[in-house]
Amino acid sequence: MKVYAMVIDTNLCIGCGDCVVACKTENKLPAGLNRDWVVEATRGRYPDLTTEFRSERCNHCTHATCVHACPTGATYTWQNSNIVLVEPSKCTGCKACIAACPYDARLIMTPDGYIDKCTFCHHRVEKGQDPACVSACPTHCMHFGLLSDAQSTVSRLLATRPHKALLEETGNEPQVYYLT
Amino acid sequence: MKRREFLKLSAMLGAGAATPALMTGCASPRLPGSGQVEASPIVCNVCFWRCAGTVYKEDGQPWKVEGNPEDLHSLGRFCTRGSGGLGMYRDPDRLRQPMLRVTENGQQTFKPVSWEEALDFIASRMSNIAETHGEDRLCLLSHGVGGTHFRRLLGAFGSTGFAQPSFAQCRGPRDVGFALTFGEGVGSPDRTDMENSRCIVLIGSHLGENLHNSQVQTWIKAVENRATVITVDPRFSVAAGKSRYWLPIRPGTDMALLLAWIHVLIHEGLYDQDYIARYATGLEQLAEHVLPFSPEWAFLETGISADVIRETAREMARHAPATLVHPGRHVTWYGDDTQRSRAIAILNALLGSWGREGGYFIPERVSLPSYPVPEAPEPRTDWMAEVQKDYPLAPAGITNVVIENSIGDDAFFKGWFVYGTNLPYSVPSSADQIQAAAQSLDLMVVVDTMPCAITGYADVVLPECTYLERLDPIRNSPERQPALAVSFPAFEPRYDSKPAWWIAKQIAERLDLGAYFPWEDYAEEVDWQLQQVGSSLEEMRQLGVKSFPRTTAKFFEPGEAVEFRTPSGRIELYSEMLASFGHDPLPKYAPPRRPPERYFHLSYGRAPAHTFGRTINNPTLFELMPENAVWVNPLVARDFALSSGDYVRLRNQDGVVSNRVRVRVTERIRPDSVFIVHGFGQKDPRLRLASQRGADDNHLMTRVLIDPIMGGTGMRGNFVTLVPEEQLA
Numbered sequence: 001m002k003v004y005a006m007v008i009d010t011n012l013c014i015g016c017g018d019c020v021v022a023c024k025t026e027n028k029l030p031a032g033l034n035r036d037w038v039v040e041a042t043r044g045r046y047p048d049l050t051t052e053f054r055s056e057r058c059n060h061c062t063h064a065t066c067v068h069a070c071p072t073g074a075t076y077t078w079q080n081s082n083i084v085l086v087e088p089s090k091c092t093g094c095k096a097c098i099a100a101c102p103y104d105a106r107l108i109m110t111p112d113g114y115i116d117k118c119t120f121c122h123h124r125v126e127k128g129q130d131p132a133c134v135s136a137c138p139t140h141c142m143h144f145g146l147l148s149d150a151q152s153t154v155s156r157l158l159a160t161r162p163h164k165a166l167l168e169e170t171g172n173e174p175q176v177y178y179l180t
Numbered sequence: 181m182k183r184r185e186f187l188k189l190s191a192m193l194g195a196g197a198a199t200p201a202l203m204t205g206c207a208s209p210r211l212p213g214s215g216q217v218e219a220s221p222i223v224c225n226v227c228f229w230r231c232a233g234t235v236y237k238e239d240g241q242p243w244k245v246e247g248n249p250e251d252l253h254s255l256g257r258f259c260t261r262g263s264g265g266l267g268m269y270r271d272p273d274r275l276r277q278p279m280l281r282v283t284e285n286g287q288q289t290f291k292p293v294s295w296e297e298a299l300d301f302i303a304s305r306m307s308n309i310a311e312t313h314g315e316d317r318l319c320l321l322s323h324g325v326g327g328t329h330f331r332r333l334l335g336a337f338g339s340t341g342f343a344q345p346s347f348a349q350c351r352g353p354r355d356v357g358f359a360l361t362f363g364e365g366v367g368s369p370d371r372t373d374m375e376n377s378r379c380i381v382l383i384g385s386h387l388g389e390n391l392h393n394s395q396v397q398t399w400i401k402a403v404e405n406r407a408t409v410i411t412v413d414p415r416f417s418v419a420a421g422k423s424r425y426w427l428p429i430r431p432g433t434d435m436a437l438l439l440a441w442i443h444v445l446i447h448e449g450l451y452d453q454d455y456i457a458r459y460a461t462g463l464e465q466l467a468e469h470v471l472p473f474s475p476e477w478a479f480l481e482t483g484i485s486a487d488v489i490r491e492t493a494r495e496m497a498r499h500a501p502a503t504l505v506h507p508g509r510h511v512t513w514y515g516d517d518t519q520r521s522r523a524i525a526i527l528n529a530l531l532g533s534w535g536r537e538g539g540y541f542i543p544e545r546v547s548l549p550s551y552p553v554p555e556a557p558e559p560r561t562d563w564m565a566e567v568q569k570d571y572p573l574a575p576a577g578i579t580n581v582v583i584e585n586s587i588g589d590d591a592f593f594k595g596w597f598v599y600g601t602n603l604p605y606s607v608p609s610s611a612d613q614i615q616a617a618a619q620s621l622d623l624m625v626v627v628d629t630m631p632c633a634i635t636g637y638a639d640v641v642l643p644e645c646t647y648l649e650r651l652d653p654i655r656n657s658p659e660r661q662p663a664l665a666v667s668f669p670a671f672e673p674r675y676d677s678k679p680a681w682w683i684a685k686q687i688a689e690r691l692d693l694g695a696y697f698p699w700e701d702y703a704e705e706v707d708w709q710l711q712q713v714g715s716s717l718e719e720m721r722q723l724g725v726k727s728f729p730r731t732t733a734k735f736f737e738p739g740e741a742v743e744f745r746t747p748s749g750r751i752e753l754y755s756e757m758l759a760s761f762g763h764d765p766l767p768k769y770a771p772p773r774r775p776p777e778r779y780f781h782l783s784y785g786r787a788p789a790h791t792f793g794r795t796i797n798n799p800t801l802f803e804l805m806p807e808n809a810v811w812v813n814p815l816v817a818r819d820f821a822l823s824s825g826d827y828v829r830l831r832n833q834d835g836v837v838s839n840r841v842r843v844r845v846t847e848r849i850r851p852d853s854v855f856i857v858h859g860f861g862q863k864d865p866r867l868r869l870a871s872q873r874g875a876d877d878n879h880l881m882t883r884v885l886i887d888p889i890m891g892g893t894g895m896r897g898n899f900v901t902l903v904p905e906e907q908l909a
Contacts, residue, residue, distance in 0.1 A: 012400050014418050016788035017804050018260040023264060024213055024800065025244040031799065042416075046813060046847045047428045051421040088206035096192035114206045123211040136246070138257045138393060139400040 001079040003062060004120055006134070006148040007154045007163070008055055009179040012141035015040055015053030022136030024059075026121065033107050035118040036133055052180075055133065055142065058105040058118035059166065059174030060084050069100035074115070082175055083122050088114040102170045120144070147175065193606060200456030207701070216241040221248070221724030223655050223667035225324065225647030226268065227791040228346070229369065229392045230655050231727045232665040233258050235266075235648060242266045242648075242671065244485045250725045252394060252579060252659050253369060254568025259391040260788045267798035268646045269671060270449045273868050274629055275643035276675035292643065292697075295678065295686070298640050300480035303690035305623040306337065307641070313620075315339060315559040317594040319582050321330035324600035325652045326644060326680030329496045333684040334597065335556040335601040336696040341563045341593060343577025345606040348892040354507045356573060356890045357521025360755050362534055363745030367543060367658050370477035374398040374506075376538040379408040381492075383434055383524060385508045388418035391788040392509070408499065410492050412437060414783060415811070415855050415877050416848035425492055431781040431853055432514050432772025432896065433482040438523035439769055441493045443470040445530045450497035452532030459742060460529055462766075469766045481771060492525070500531040502538025515885030519767040526767070529751045535736040542681035542735065543658030546728050551705040553696045557616075567592050571891040573761060576890035580607050586617040599680070600644075602632040605793050605859070608881035609836075630797060631866040643677040645669075650679035651702055662728040664713070666706065666720040694877070719808040763889055772897070779833065779899040780816070781853040784877040792859030796870040807874035810900070811855040817845040820902050830854070830875055831909060834882040839863075840905060843876035854900060 015038050018073040023029070023036050024144060034049035043050050062082045067075050074090035075097050086097075098106045098115065109116040121131035125144075129135065134142040145152035157163075158177060165174045215238045222245065224231045231254035236243040245265050249256035258265075278298035279290040309317055310615035319341030320330050320368030331342060355365030366372075374380060375398040387399045400422075412434060419831075422425040429437060445451045456463055475486035477571075482489075496503045505527045511517050525534075532830060533539025567585045568574055583603070586593040596617075604611045611633075618624055618637040626638035635641045644650075646669050655665040673679070685697035699705055707717040715726055736742055746752045756767045759765040775781055789805040790796060792905065810830060822828065824845045830838040837859040849855055877895075885894030 001559075011422070012404060014396070014400070016391055016396075017259045018258070018263055019355040020789075020804060021800060023262050025266065028209075028212060028243070031803065040663075042846065042848060044847065046416070046850070047426065049416045049421070049426075049847055051416065051418070051848070053418075078627070088208050091206065109206075112206045120510070123213060132244075136257055136263055138259050138391070138397055140257075140397075140404075149280075175363075 001062075001077075001148070003054045003123065003147040003175060004060065004081055004083055005145065005154045005175040005177060006120070006131070007143045007179060009141040009154070010052045010054060011179065012139045012164070013053040013055060014139055016138065018136050018138055019055045019133035022132045025120075026132035030110050033110065033116070035107070035113045036117070039065050054178060056103070057176065058084060059103055059132075059172065059176045060120055061172035061174050063171060063173045065100040065102070065130070065170070065172055066097040069096040071096060079081065083118070083120045083125070085119055085122065086115050086117060088112065091115055102167045102172060103174070121127075182560045212243070213238065214270050217243070218310075219671040220260040220668050221666065221721065222648065222670060223652060223665050224258065224262040224265055224348070225652070225667075228324065229253055229394070230325070230657065230665075231258055231393050232655070234724065238669065239674065242269060248724045250723070250727065251665060252663060253608050253657070254393050255332065255397050257393070258398070259393045259396070260315045260392070261791055261801060263476070264795075264798060264800035264804070265648065268629065268795070268801035269648045269674065271630065271797060271799060273631065273797055274675065274865055275631055275635070275641060275677065277643060278676070279641040281639045288488045292680050294839075295676070296644060297442070299683075299686045302623065302625055302640055302687055306595065306691060309622050310338070313594045314560055316341075316563065317592065318342065318597065319586070319595070320597045320599065321579060321582065321601060321603065327599045328653050329752050330387070330597050330599055330627070331624045331681045332553070333688050335687065336543060336689060338559055340559045341577065341582065343582045345579045345601055345603070346741055346850070347576045347837035348578040348890065349512055349606055349608070352512065352520040352574070352576065352890050352892045353517035353887055354509070354511045354524070358507060358525045358573070359520075359575070360746070360757060361522055361525035361529065361752055366540075366646045369394060369657060370509070370660060371540050371543045372398070372504055372506060372657070373541045374504060375401045377402045377407050377502050377504045378538055379410070379496055379503040380411070381503070381505040382409065382411045383438075383506065383508055384413050384513075384787050386413065386417040386419055388422070389788055390509065390786045408495050410495065414781070414850045414853045418626040425488065425626060427484045427488065427492070428850055430481070430483045431850075432785065435516065435520050435767060435769040436473070436478045436481035436524060437484060437489065438520065438527060439470050439473035439767065440475045440489050442523070442527060444475060444490055444493035445471045445497060445527070446470060448494070448746055451530035452493065452500060455501070455532035456530065458739070459744070459881065460753050461748050462752060465754040466526065466766060471623040473769070481769070496531060497581060499538075501533045501536035502541050503531045504528075505531070505533070505535055512887070512892040513894050513896040514772060516680055516770065516886050517887050517892055517894060518889040519764065522769040529753060534751070535742065537735050538569040541660060542732065543660070544662045544730050545656050546664055546713060547658050547664040548654065548664070548694055548709055551708055551869065553698065563592065568891065571889070573757075574890040576582075579603070580610065580893050581891050583586070583607065583610060583613050583617055587613065587620050589620070593621070593622055595621055598624065598626045598634055598638070600628055602634050602793050605632040605862070605876060605878050608878055608884050608893050609878065620771040623801060625798070627683060629677070631864055632793065632862070633864060636864070642683055643675065644683070645673035645677035647680055649673040649677070651681070651706060654706060661730060662733065663725055664710070664720070664726045666710075666717070666727070668721060673831055677684070678894065683753065688894070725850055758889070775852060775899040776833070780836050781896070781900045782832070782877065782880055782898045782900045783855045783896070784858045785855065786856040787899045790857070790859055793862060795857070796859055796862055797822045798868040799869065802869045807842065807856040809842040810875065810902070811844050811849045812845050813849050813851040814845050814847060815851045816854075816902075817843065822902065822904065825904045828906070830880060831903050832880045832882060832901045836880055836882055837903065838875035838880055839872060
């Protein structure tokens with residue numbers, strides 16, 4: 001199986017939200033909906049502080065609970081990879097996947113009502129391009145590639161840099177990593 | 181769920197959207213980019229950094245904007261605002277047709293009129309002004325490239341009055357301060373070689389929140405390279421969070437810190453002795469001047485410990501000359517801003533960073549001929565000598581002084597062209613003066629894409645099309661590598677909007693000045709200019725950006741003899757020029773006023789989603805940040821019994837009260853200060869998204885601290901207290 005991963009360097013992320021705008025325009029999302037978002041986490045007390053910005057989205061888990069939860073098979077993985085997609089024509093809008101997602105990464109498409117989510121821009125990936133958010137990031141803090149390829153940038157970063165993923169305890173095996 | 185609330189701050193998720201009943205059988209939308217895609221080169225105009233990129237249409241519909249990899253302003257990547265630039269084109273609240281102020285039934289109102297009628301009106305008023313007062317009495321107040329065309333128009337008419345708020349409300353002091361020291365200003369894009377810096381010092385500069393594209397990219401490159409970043413800011417800014425040293429300075433005491441740093445560099449012998457001996461003058465006076473300003477002295481003023489002051493000064497010296505003490509950009513703070521910029525320039529000189537790798541590079545632009553038009557007539561008067569006589573060292577128009585000189589029967593200026601600048605939200609606390617000027621002026625023309633406060637004062641409002649719908653003047657900026665960039669119209673102008681060049685030409689023709697715009701289409705002029713340097717409009721349509729070889733060195737050679745454009749030909753640590761005009765030849769420190777009890781320093785700045793009020797109604801960027809919040813320290817929040825999300829109003833020391841604004845309780849701000857993002861609190865109901873959202877800092881700045889050297893408006897001498905909503909009722 002091909003494992004695609006996103007690796008984001010929180011030491012460089014400035015929380016500017018360019019990833020959010022780039023995703024929204026690339027994927028032509030309607031007003032009010034976004035597939036990714038930025039979290040700011042500040043710790044400590046003035047003046048001993050740290051702030052971490054994280055660009056968050058679907059984690060394209062290799063054990064994706066949403067895929068198992070979907071009763072109609074609308075949620076599926078793309079071309080023997082971990083990229084989780086939704087087929088609108090099979091989606092009944094039942095929201096089982098929303099309940100199953102630990103990351104709150106799914107949204108209800110307006111006005112149609114099917115469930116939408118980050119696709120890792122598979123339409124770009126198949127042309128050899130990075131997802132729109134990664135391509136736009138002005139700090140170059142985001143990286144994308146195949147974790148199943150040991151020579152890829154993402155593999156090398158994870159091999160050499162301290163990192164974390166979100167809610168790993170769920171056992172979902174999330175594939176968005178944060179360099180710390 | 182806590183996180184959900186948090187997310188709303190940065191991006192709205194779908195969960196709150198309308199939930200339709202169970203359904204099935206939606207068609208799969210086509211994948212983006214699977215249709216007919218067209219690309220068109222653009223130079224972004226969402227801010228004034230002017231990044232070159234590409235606009236994409238799919239099946240004839242606007243799709244997206246991306247950076248041009250050959251471009252040094254964007255380095256191939258657009259920022260948040262640039263990526264959201266299509267919102268400027270799409271905005272349904274844009275100005276749609278020319279409007280003329282008329283009196284109907286005793287009430288003034290704007291009447292939609294034809295271009296013909298609007299332009300005839302302008303030309304006839306201009307002729308009247310020339311007859312009654314002289315043809316030199318018009319002024320252009322401008323922020324943006326299209327202003328070039330109106331400058332040509334007014335110059336041909338006989339008026340050279342020209343001012344941009346980017347001088348006296350923003351960058352002016354640093355450019356004057358650096359010019360007094362090095363003979364040249366910093367310019368824009370800033371000539372900072374941050375990608376090669378080993379140490380960067382930011383004095384209140386909030387790079388990362390201020391998203392000037394290549395500035396941010398080169399700075400973050402230095403962060404990635406583990407350069408030492410030292411950030412001086414009362415707020416734990418994004419930059420402070422990336423810094424090895426954060427110095428949470430007491431507001432208004434930066435000069436004390438700078439003098440102490442200079443003290444350490446000189447008295448510990450850490451400065452670049454060869455560089456100073458070769459290039460500078462005035463070291464002895466400077467050394468004597470800073471003798472009393474020890475780190476121990478500065479601690480009492482700044483609250484920064486003497487040890488940290490010494491350690492950071494030594495850190496700067498260790499990495500010199502690849503140490504950049506950043507000049508900042510918006511620096512009109514306390515009225516001593518030119519002097520503070522001088523102190524920053526002096527510090528850079530001592531570190532030997534001017535003209536050196538990792539410090540300040542020598543920029544170069546393309547030698548691009550101007551299109552041949554008749555020489556403009558010699559103006560009847562030297563307006564600067566007339567109007568700005570109190571500020572002989574100001575090399576540019578001072579917007580606030582122009583406004584003052586437009587009020588009353590005997591005022592110098594009788595007509596304004598206002599291009600792309602919302603003056604009441606740019607010049608602090610200026611609404612009353614602008615109102616008075618509007619009463620006095622015989623003509624006020626406002627050219628803009630959006631309705632905003634200034635349009636309300638105009639006699640004529642002209643809708644310009646956005647940068648996505650027009651051909652703009654060639655971008656030829658001073659940079660690392662000379663390069664030209666051309667912005668082509670990607671779309672037809674929406675509504676009845678027109679490009680600035682067309683508007684200026686139409687007015688010129690009505691005044692028999694058509695010879696200054698001797699073409700049918702501005703494309704002819706741009707093409708002619710490009711042909712002179714071996715390119716063409718056609719080539720640029722393919723390339724977007726074209727680089728040219730440098731003809732000069734980017735840095736001083738080791739030991740090179742350099743002639744600086746100062747009176748002495750050397751770097752002037754001690755400024756005879758300032759002394760001869762009655763100013764301090766060396767920067768002095770004056771303690772700032774402290775806020776009264778239960779009042780706080782009003783600090784303000786930028787957010788990455790917006791270019792102040794300019795983008796506030798842009799539907800894409802509005803979604804990212806629909807309103808600002810006032811940052812308060814938890815100690816303050818407890819005192820005032822406030823929680824994050826509560827609404828308050830800000831009341832300043834003179835009783836001026838803001839719009840309501842949400843509280844953001846955060847450790848990231850000193851307990852003696854509050855912070856809001858500038859540009860919000862718009863009141864024009866025609867801005868249907870932005871109107872009445874958040875608070876405007878500008879109206880709260882009733883105490884303006886004027887810079888005696890260049891006339892700038894220091895904005896940071898204001899204090900506010902928090903008034904919970906229920907107390908106002």
